[in-house]
Amino acid sequence: MEHANVDVIVVGAGFAGLTAARELTRQGFAVQIVEARDRIGGRTWLDSRLGRDLEIGGTWVHWTQPYVWAELKRYGLGTVPSPEPQRAYWWADGGRHEGSPATLLELIGHHNSHFVKEARTYFPQPFQPLAQDSFKEIDDVSVRDRIREQFPPGSARDILESFWTLNFNGPLDDAALTQALRWVALTNGDWAVNFEACATYKIDGGTAALAEAILRDSGAPIHYGFQVAGITDGGGSVTVRSADGRTIGAKAAVVTVPLHAIPAVAFEPPLPSAKADGAARGQVSKGVKVWIRLRGEHAPFVALGNADWPLNFFQVEYALDGDTIAVGFGPDAARIDAGHPASVQAQLERLCPGLEVVDVATHDWVADPLAGETWPMHRTGFLATSLAALQAPHGNVLFAGSDIANGWGGFIDGAIESGMEAALQAASLLAAPRGAALTDNN
Template sequence: METSDVIIIGAGFAGLTAARELSKGGHTTILLEARDRIAGRTHLDERLGRNLELGGTWVHWTQPYVWAEMGRYGIKAVPGPEFTKAYWTAGGHQHEGDAVSLLELLDAPNRRLLADSRRYFPMPWSPLDNPDVADIDGLTLSEAIDRLELPEDQRQLLRSFWTLNFNGRLDQAAYTQALRWCAVASGDWQLMFEACASFKIDGGTRRLAEAILADSAAQLRLNQHVASIEQDEAGVVVTTEGGKQYAARQLILALPLSVLNDLEIRPALSPRKREAAAKGQAGRGAKLWVKVQGRQERFVALGPEAGALNFVQAEYIDHDSTTLVCFGPDAGAVDVDDIDAAQRHLDSIVPGLKVLDVAGHDWVADEHARSTWPMHYTGYLTQYLAELQRPEGRIRLAGSDFANGWGGFIDGAIESGLDAAREVSGALALECQDTAAVSG
C-alpha cells in the first residue's frame, strides 16, 4: 500500500492545481487519474489534420485564476477568429447578414434578461451572500425568457443563444446560472459572450495542464480506476478496480459531479451530496468538429434550439477546406463519427457546404465525465452548492462544478482546486498541532 499525506482523485485542472499547491507546500501527494492522460474535460488531440480542442477551450482576462496561471508559466492567449458573416434561423426561416447584425438582434433581449445580474450577485464570487437568490433559484431560463414577452423571432433567437451557452435544454436550466455568468463579467452580456469564445491558450489546454503538472512534486498515477474510498479517524484508504490501495490523511475528489455516485464511499457522502450527484448537470450536449470543402467566408450561425446542432462557426480556414466547430443541446442526437448525419445537421443551418470529415468526443457517454461543461439545474445554487463545498470528514470535493465564480470554465476548476488545497493544508496543520499537543 502506497501512503502519502494527501490523495487527489482526478487530474483535471482542479486536481492538477490542488496537487501542485499541496506538494509544493511540503505535503506528500499522490494524484490518481482513471484516464491515460491528464486535463479532464479538456482534451487537445490531433484530428482532421490539426490539433483540435475536443472539450473545454476558452479563457479570458476577466477570469482571474486561469489568466494568472497562464501568466505564471509565460503562456499567452491567442485571439479567436473575427466573424464577417452570420446566419440565423427564426420564424422557420433562415436569415443572412453580417455578424454585427446578429449581435444587435441579441443585444436588447439579453440586456432585459440579464438586467438583474448584479442585483442578485453584487459580489459574484460569493454567490450565496444574497438571500434573495433563493426567490429565483427555482426559475428555469426558459420561463425567464418567456416572461420577457418578446416578438417570436427574437424569442427564438434568444432561446437558441442560451441553448448554446448551456449546451442543454432550457426547460431544465437555472436562470440563476445565466445571471451568475453575466455577473462575473461585470454585468455586461457582451463581455460575458466574449469570455465564452474569444481567446484560446497558446499551445492548447494541454500545454497549461502540463505546465502545472511539471511545477508539481506530486506523484501522478494514470489508468487508476478507483472503486472505493473508506475513511475513519485514522485516515483514508483508496482501492482501485485492480486492487491497488493508497492510504493518506486527507483526500480531494476532483471529479465531475455526475460521476460521484459511481464510487463506493464509506461512510457514504451526505444524502444532499448524493442527491445532487444523481441529478447531475444540465450540460449534456455535443461538440462536433466538421471539415468542409472549400475556403469559406468567416461565418457564425445559430440554428433552431431543438436542432441536433444549433450553433456553427468557421474556426480554421485553409487553402481548400474549412474546419467548423459545432454545438448541439443533446449528445444523443449527434454521432461524432457519422459524416452523413453531420451533413444533414449542417444543411439545416448553413446549406451549401460539403462535409469531408468529422471528429469529436461524446462527453455524456464518457464514464469519467457524463456531462460537458457544468451548467446548473434549477435549485442547484441554493439547495446544493454550499453542501457540496462542505468537507465531509477527510474528504473534499473540487472542480468547476463546485466553483463560486466562473463555474463551467477552466477558471472555475482552478479556483476550486486552490480552495480545496488551502483547506486540506489547514486540516493537515491542525492534525500536526493536535498530535504535538498529545505527545507533549
C-alpha cells in the same frame, strides 16, 4: 497497500486536481495524483484530429477569468484569437436569415440585455454566489420559463432560446436562471463581454500546454489508469481503492471527479444526503461539441440555429490545406451521431446551404463515464440546495471541480479556483491535530 502513505491523494488530473496538487506540493506536502484516464486534462483534451491539433473539450479563456489568466501569466503562455466572423446566419420566426455578425449580435443583445439585467442585483459579489439570499426567490425559475414570460412567440424568443441553449449545452426546461445570471454577473452584467469570454481566445499551445505546466511545477507523481471505486475515511487516515483492487493510504483526499462521476465512487462513511442528492440530480449539460472539416476555403462565419436542433451553433476556427475547420455545438448528444459526417451535414445545411462536410471529430463526453456531462451548468434549485453541500468537506475527504466552483463554474477558471480552495482546506486539515477533521454540517 501498494504505496507508502502520502499526505494527500488527489483524485482526478483535470485542472482542479492538477491545481490542488501543485498548491499542496508547493507547501511541502507529499501528494499522489490518481487518474482513471491515460492522460491529464480531464474535460480539456487537445488531440490530433482532422489534420491538426483540436480542442475536443474546454477551449476558450478570457482576461475576465482571474484564475486561469493568472496561470497563463505564471507559465508565460499567451492566447490566440479565434477568427473574426465576416458573415452571420441565424434561424428565427420559422425562417433562415443572413447578415453581418454585428446584426446578429445586435439582435441577441437587444433582448439579452433585458433578460440578464438583474444579474448584479442577485449576484453583487459573483465569486460569492451565496453571499445574499435574494437569489433563492428565483432559483426555481428555469431559463425557458423566464424567456417565455418576457418574450412572446417570435424572433426575440427564438434567438434567446437558442443562445441560452448554446450556453447551457443542454435543454432549457430545467436550466437555472440563477446560473445564467451568475455567468453574466462575472462580467459585470455585460452579456457581450461574457459571450466574448466563451468563444474568443484560445490558449497558445492549447489547454495541454497549461495542464502540463501545472503538473511539471507540482512535481506530483500520477498513477494513470487508476479508476477510484471506493474511498474510506477511517478518521486518522483515508484509503483510496481502485476498481482493480489497488489501494493507497493518505491523511486526506481531494476528490475532483465531475458531479456525474461521483455516484460511481463508494464513500465510507457514506456521503450525507445533501451531497449525494446533489450529485444524483446532476447538471443540465448533456450536449455535444463537434469539429467539422469543410471542403474548400470559406470566410469565417457564425451561425445560430433553432434551440431544438441537434446542432444549433457553428463557428469557423481555422483554414487548413485549402479546407476550412469549423466547430459546432448542440444540446443533446443522444440526438445526433456527431461522429457521422452526413448527420452533421444535415444540420449545418439548414443554415449554410452548399457547404460540404468532409470529415468530423468529436468525443461523447456524456456517454464517457469519467465525465458524464460537458461543461457543468446547474439545474433549477441547485444553487440554493446543493452547491454549499457539495463544496463541504466530508471528514478528511475534500471536494473540488468546476462543477462546484464559486465563480466561473463550468469553465477551466472555475476548476482552478476550486482546486486552490480545496488545497487550502487540505493544508489546514493537515496542520490541525489529527482527528480534528473538518466537519461536514450537511
